[in-house]
Amino acid sequence: MQQIEVHNPGxxxxxxxxxxxxxxxxxxxxxxxxxxLVTDNFSVDEPxxxxxxxxxxxxxxxxxxxxxxxxxxxxxxxxxxxxxK
Numbered sequence: 001m002q003q004i005e006v007h008n009p010g011x012x013x014x015x016x017x018x019x020x021x022x023x024x025x026x027x028x029x030x031x032x033x034x035x036x037l038v039t040d041n042f043s044v045d046e047p048x049x050x051x052x053x054x055x056x057x058x059x060x061x062x063x064x065x066x067x068x069x070x071x072x073x074x075x076x077x078x079x080x081x082x083x084x085k
Contacts, residue, residue: 015050016058 004015017038023029039047 013049013054014058016055017051 017035019030019034020026021030035051038050042050
């Protein structure tokens with residue numbers, strides 16, 4: 001994990017922490033050690049981003065992109081309708 005920071009510091013903004021709770025399909029069940037992998041390998045400010053802020057930003061950007069796609073697909077239909085008037 002430390003190599004991510006050394007080789008590409010900007011990549012830290014896209015790291016997302018996730019689990020397979022309740023770990024019924026995982027070969028190795030989730031444990032507190034998984035959290036420590038992040039807190040022990042990144043600066044004090046980074047775990048907050050990795051644990052939730054990056055995900056919030058990613059999902060918000062995805063939602064905005066989906067809204068834009070909907071507007072883009074409706075616009076030609078609206079223009080075609082307006083041209084018939």
